Amino acid sequence: MENNVKQIHSFGQSIWLDFIDREIMASGKLQSLIDVDGVRGVTSNPAIFEKAITSSSDYNADIKAAAASSKTNEELFFKLAIKDIQNACDLFAGLYNEAPKGSDGYVSLEVSPFLALDTEGTTKQALELWKAVGRDNVMIKIPGTQPGLPAIRTAISEGLNINVTLLFGLPRYAAVAEAYIAGLEDRLAAGKAIDNISSVASFFLSRIDVVVDPILEAKAEKELTGEVAIASAKKAYEIYKQVFSGERWEKLAAKGAKPQRLLWASTGSKNPAFKDTKYVEALIGPDTVDTVPLETIEAFRDHGIAADTLELGLDNATAILEKIKTLGIDIDAITQQLEDEGIEKFNKPFEKLLQAIEDQKAKV
Structure with missing residues (x-):
């Protein structure tokens, strides 16, 4: 009987692990997730690194070694993170090089969350991190904020792989897909190859329901709870299919361009009343990615059901989306609120992380 998680891949979806630390790589556990569960990539974020660095002594020697040569704690952090990302990229290199080359095996590293509303700062740091990691299968994460859009376009035109993160709303997702296509067109116009660029657009799910469900319950619409995020994701996939077809896209595809896959993020159930594999099960379908926390991978391995559900x-x-409108729920306002909170949710652990590095430096 094939592993439940591995089965997802037979429906055209890639499972990436939403976690990284040194222990998971050194112990062989990440390799086992690749071999046993068919995990095909890794995503990281400031909160994940904060947990990795503050909850173990694995980084102490490197903090000590890099302290003198680093001007700021942020610079020191990126030295630690880049080492982890390079090691993970090397673990996934075989997968990345499988034919068709570059269809999977990516590891994501995020620009500083402090730059979420700074176009120029984001563009500059994305290019710096890309060069510093120096691996073809790294993806640089840029938040899909309004100021992030021109940075995404420029980064794509410069030949970077980009993971657009922090997407909650459909209009913004459409703007991100446009930035990707425009970036490819810019690069092509400059006479450069576009067949080696890969990108994903990370659509955050469970957080939408966390905000919308209490409103629905207050309006006595309990049967809609836990449904809005999945409905939004299905609509996003509809947009994806429209955008990556037709004449404009065909011109790029003829030069080897790959569609920017939708990636489902925040797929662990935050409501204990829901099945812990709910969001993963609801959105399995071709040419998509799901980045999943370790405990959700373990839950799915145990009792998840893999089926082609995305377009059902x-x-x-x-x-559902029409109904919430008639109930007076402004989903655009809610998704903007979630984006603002999302930036904050990454700023806080990043501040904590920089403080932890400061404390560590004092100790060592």
Whole structure:
């Protein structure tokens, strides 16, 4: 009987692990997730690194070694992170090089969350991190904020792989897909190859329901709880299929361009009333990625059901989003609020992380 997690891949979806630390690589556990569960990539974020660096002594020697040569704690952090990302990239290199080359095996590293609303700062740091990691299968994460859009376009035109993070709303997702296509067109116009660029657009799920569900319950619409995020994701996939077809896209595809895959993020259930594999099960479908926390991978391995579900119930998804409008729920305002909170959710652990590095330096 094939492993439940591995089965997801047979429906055209890649499972990436939403976690990184030195222990998981050194112990062989990450290699086992690749071999046993068919995990095909890794994503990281400031909160994940904060946990990795503050909860173990694995980084102490490197903090000590890099302290003198680092002007700031942020610079020191990126030295630690880059080493981890390079090691993970090397673990996934075989997968990345499998034919068709570059279809998977990516490891994501995020620009500083302090730059989320700074176009120029984001662009500059994305290019610096790309060069510093020096691996073809790294993806630089840029938040899909309004100021992030021009940075995404420039980074793509410079030949970087980009993971656009922190997406909650459909209009913003459409703007991100546009930035990707425009970046490819810019690069092509400059006479450069576009067949080696890969990108994903990370759509955050469970956090939408965390905000919308209490409103629905207050309006006595309990049967809609836990449904809005999945409905939004299904609509996003509809947009994806429209954008990556037709004449404009075909011109790029003819030069080897790859569609920017949708990536489902925040797929662990935050509501204990829901099945712990709910968000993973609901959105399995071709040419997508799901980045999953370790405990959700373990839950799915144990009792998850893999089936081609992404395009089921599209009419129902449309109806759900229409219904919440008639209930006076402004989903655009909610997704903007979630984006603002999302930036804050990464700033806080990043501040904590820099403080932890400061404390560590004092100790060593």
